[in-house]
Each structure stands twice: as C-alpha cells, then as structure tokens.
Amino acid sequence: MSATTASRRAFLGAGGALAGVFALNQAPAAQAASKTTAAPTPYRVITPGSEQYEDLLQGTNLRWKGTAQRIAFPRTAAETAEELRTVLALGLRPSARSGGHCYENFVANGDNQAIIDTSAMDQVRWDPEMKAFEVGAGAQLGLVYQLLYKQWGVYAPAGNCPTVAAGGHIAGGGYGSMNRRDGLVVDHLLAVEAVHVRADGTVAISRGTRDPRDPHHDLWWSYTGGGGGNFGIATRYWLRSPSASGDQPEKALPAPPRHVWLSTVAWDWAGIDEAAFTRLLSNHGRWHETHSAPGTSEATLFAQLKTWHRSNGSITMDTIIDAGTPDATGILERYLAAVADGIPAPKVLQHRLVPWLQATQWSGFTGPDSTRRFKGKSAYLRRSYTPEAIAAAYRGLSDPSISNPTALLMIASYGGAVNDTAPAATAVPQRDSIIKFQVVSIWDNPEDDNANVAWTRTTYKNMFASTGGVPLPNADADGAFINYADVDLNDQAWNTSGQSSFELYYKSNLPRLKRARSTYDPKGVFSHAQSIPLA
C-alpha cells in the first residue's frame, strides 16, 4: 500500500472529526470556488501526492527528512486546535514546526506523523489590549525586525538569522548580536498563547503572562527558554519590555541602534602556530572577562570569532557595535587591538557604518548555512578558555583527517544585559556567562556525514575532557544551549559527566520545567529526543 493510500484511508477513517478542515490535495478550481462561498476557506493540509510534499518533509538542516503524512498550515489558534484534534483522532503523533531551523531531527524524523506548521501565522502587530506587540509563531525574525522598526522604531533583541522563526526560537530563549545591549528576547516576553492537550485528552488554548498572579504564569515561564516542542504549540507571542510603561507602542520595546559599525578582520592560518592560536583565544577570553558587565559601553559590542578549520586558510572575526555608543569606534579599535595583541596583525576586510535595519540582513552572524547539512554543539563559558580547551580546539582545527573549510568554532560574545536577569526569572539559567560558542561543521554530501559528525563530537569532547566531555557547570563553564540542540548530550559515549542533557541546558530550572510539562503536556503528546521529562 502506498503512503498516499495509507494516509487517505487513515484520513477517511476519521469521519466527522475532519468536518470543516478538509483541504486534502484540493484542486485549484475547488479552492477558488470555496473562496466565493460564505464558507470559510479551509487551511491548507499537504499530504503525500501534493507537489510540495517531499520538500516540506525537510527543514533547514538537510541531514533530516521526516515521514509525516500530514503537514497542516493553520492560520489561528482555533484552527491549530482543530488540526491537533484531527491529528489525535487519526492516531497520528504531532509535531510543531515554525521556521524549521532545528539543529536536530526533533520535527523531521520517522516517528512524527503529522506536522503542524505555524508559517501562516506570521503577523506582527500592535495589540492595544495587551499593550504589547503580537508576533505570530510563524513570523521569521527578518520580518519581525522589519515590521517593528519600520512602523514603530523598536525591536526585540532576538537572533541573527532572518529565517529562524519566532515559534521555536523564542521558546528556546533566543539570543543574538544585541543581547549584550538589551538582554535576551525572552527578557521582553510578556505573554504566550499555546494550544496543548490536557490530561483528559481534550485540546485547550491557553494564554500565560509574565504576571505571577496569572494561573497560566508557568506556561509563560516555560516559553522563556524551556525549548520548543515541550509545552504544546505556541501560536502567538506578545513582546513588551518589563520596564515599559504606558500604552504607546514606540515605548513598549527598546529602540535599536540607528546605525552600527560592522567590521570583519581575518588572520592567515599560515601565520598562526599553536602559540599564536593560544594567545588569540586567551586575548579574546580575557577581553570578555573584563568587558561583559551589564550597562557598560563595551556591552554594545558583539563579536563572532570564527576559527575555521585550517583547510579554510583563514580565521575571521565579525564585530558589530552600536554607532551611537560614545567612543564606539575607539571601543572597537581597542577590542581589535586587545584580541590581536602579540600575534600577527589581521587583515581588515571591512569596516563600515550601516543602518541597523540593513545590518539585520548581514550574513556575518547568521550561523550554519541553512541550505546545507550541519552538526553543532554548544557551550557557555563563565570565564576565559581553559588550557585544555584551547589545546583541543587547536588539534581539532588542525586535524588532517577532515579537510572541511566550513568546520569551525563559532564563538559569540555573551553577558552584558543578559547577566542583569536572575537565573530563575526565565527558563534560561545561564546568567553569568561571558561567551557562548559552538563547535560546528557544515557540509553537503551525505557520504561526509560520519566524518563531520565525528569531528564535531571529538573536538568538543576533547575541549571538555576533564569534565566528562561536556561543559559541566563549574567556575569555567555553564552548560549548553537548547536552541543548539545536541542529542549527544544524552549519550554516555559523549557525555560521561553524570549530568543529563536537561541539567546541562536548564540547571536548577529543570524541576519547574518538569512540573510545567506535566501541566501543559501531561500525556507527552509532543515528544522528541530531548523532550523534558514529566515530573
């Protein structure tokens, strides 16, 4: 029996449960006709046989391809609830998808049989009742930045990749190049609306807010960094800074910089031996140790140091600084001088003043190329790199067993305003780190999967060899980032620290997250390789 036939039989078997949802491979004429009648246009459901079906089984990381039988695009929370009821009635396992940028196969895998994709909920508008900006879960960050800035002159300090969507990104505690200036996006999250399944199997739509008296306060808190796919399906977020007062949209979120200085410098690997590499990372770590306090002028500077595999030929560093910061160019020059101190001078590839909105489209910080295959593993650092980490990084980057010019350590500045919030105030507990980095490999051919995955695993494990192969929270490190999901943290071959992935991601916030999952997904309807355990 073909997949198409199987899914059609399952579909027909659901009988009346599907009334009003029908959209299975509708012919264009039928759709056009439905537009002219009073009946509401059904939301789209893509099934095997649809032209785009095969493509929609994949997200950004081309390593993963799912086998879902239904991919639905509801346009409201009510339609999301309707679709979830349908999926459950069909006996299918659902999964939420927004931007499709998951590092691991939490959505695209052989177990998830239905994808509820929020792409059609991509609105960004001022909600006068909530006195906050409503952002649909499907809204991609590039659109969010554009609409917030063009209409109201504000922004939310979220991630750098314009095609990551709010749905999974905010749920995972999204961060980006403005976090040292204005905190994490979740520090500005006022409320979330989510569709979830109660213990009795009924589907509910709940809204949780930052107000601790709200009966759904824990729903809000779970979405401040608990990770996507754990607490039902977020359909809308509302953004408003805790410090905002009044009902003017222009005052509800921070204003971004008007202009930023962008710069890129590059070192020729040929001039970097182990001593110079050690000096480069030590310089970089020391600067962050001394310049990552909240509220300082230096906290408006963010850098991404990319120590590429030696086969690339270069090590590069991209920086961005709010041009409105007093002495912005002086801070940038001193930063570059401090990092390059005692090693060969880098070549300046660019140094330009750019309007902030244009800079949000800059590829300097956007992360793994979203048209390729990749594996990433993350770590928070509370202070500069240990000698063990530097030596292992050097070995990995010089490893001749792979020759991949897009394997690298992607090292991001952290701290600043992020560290002005208490570890339990949101679900993101890492509130005194100064650096967040990833060991990443990016490649194209499936035949190269094993070599690249092995390289990231080994390099990362060696960097944290004395703490079980992972950034065990201690004086130097502080765990890992759920938005850079890494299933190896569950695997004793790669994590012998005695701490689970959950402890590395959530630390002391884990018990509350378990309780929240037991409230908002008590039957474990949404499930993936790193779903938070039920309490």
Ligand SMILES: Cc1cc2nc3c(=O)[nH]c(=O)nc-3n(C[C@H](O)[C@H](O)[C@H](O)COP(=O)(O)OP(=O)(O)OC[C@H]3O[C@@H](n4cnc5c(N)ncnc54)[C@H](O)[C@@H]3O)c2cc1C
């Ligand atoms: C190229 C690239 C650049 C990135 N840059 C950054 C960055 O600058 N900063 C940063 O913090 N992160 C960054 N990330 C990581 C990104 O934030 C996470 O992968 C995030 O989970 C992606 O969300 P998504 O909706 O796009 O992905 P999806 O793959 O759709 O979802 C990811 C996870 O969230 C769940 N989920 C999706 N939608 C919902 C929803 N509406 N409700 C509940 N759960 C949902 C999914 O089931 C899945 O488990 C980047 C990733 C990539 C690939």
